[in-house]
Amino acid sequence: MNLQLLQTRLGYTFQDAGLLQQALTHRSHSSLHNERLEFLGDSILNCVVASVLYERFAAIDEGDLSRLRANLVKQQSLYEIAQKLELSQFLRLGEGELKSGGFRRPSILADTLEALLGAIFLDAGFNAARDVIRAFYIPILDTVDPRTLGKDAKTLLQEFLQSKKISLPTYNVVATHGAAHSQEFEIECLVPKLGIQVYGRGGSRRAGEQAAAKLALEVAEQALLKTPPAGRKAKPRAAQLKLAGIATIQSDGDGDDDNGVPADAKPAKHPHPETKSA
Secondary structure, three states, X not given: OOHXXXXXXXXXXXXXXXXXXXXXXXXXXXXXXOHHHHHHHHHHHHXXXXXXXXXXXXXXXXXXXXHHHHHHHOHHHHHXXXXXXXXXXXXEOOHHHHHOOHHHOXXXXXXXXXXXXXXXXXXXXXXXXXXXXXXXXXXXXXXOOOOOOOOOHHHHHHHHHHHOOOOOOEEEEEEEEOXXXXXXXXXXXXXXXXXXXXXXXXXXXXXXXXXXXXXXXXXXXXXXXXXXXXXXXXXXXXXXXXXXXXXXXXXXXXXXXXXXXEOOOOOOOOXXXXXXXX
């Protein structure tokens, strides 16, 4: 196990090698594990990320700052950072966790990353931990939109439609698939004013709605981008192909549409899905 390689990736070299080893140790491995360091690192991480957001986004209010921070420090975000560090190759796990693939588990990798931050704080103080955290997050913040980061698809669709003074979408369960213990829900999302009717699927009604909303937002943005300027004659409204999980716009005019689909290419009819009882 090349711990020097990990320290190079972290941009920090430990004075106390024992702290580094403990930070990498899962409770399944030994009694001297990393859970207390994880507790400490979690608090430091939240503090530093809050400070970075406060400095960087002066025009954003407290509610949106909280949303941004929550998204940046959630398990999935930490897991993605841990993946970039290839942290899994440095974990110290018990035999059972090794056999069950614990080195790939997002919760273990996210917790270990927090433990490393706690260990750096104990090894060299707050400023050292702050510098490592900032190095993780500044590149991320350079590539995200603070107005949308952390918002789910339904929220984004609602805000988009409200900004265009368009009525909110409606969601309907049109079918359920699979056995009761592993059902998949098929959800219809309708935005009548834009002629949008799309479907999304998910393991719960909420997941299906989110999938449908994501698709509806993509179609709505595409449709409004194609709206002709005032004073120009609008083309006939595009016909919406109602395919489960797919939203495709086909022009009713002559020639090819904007997606290169010939206007006389008629899609196969999509039967309305039958609703199965749970």
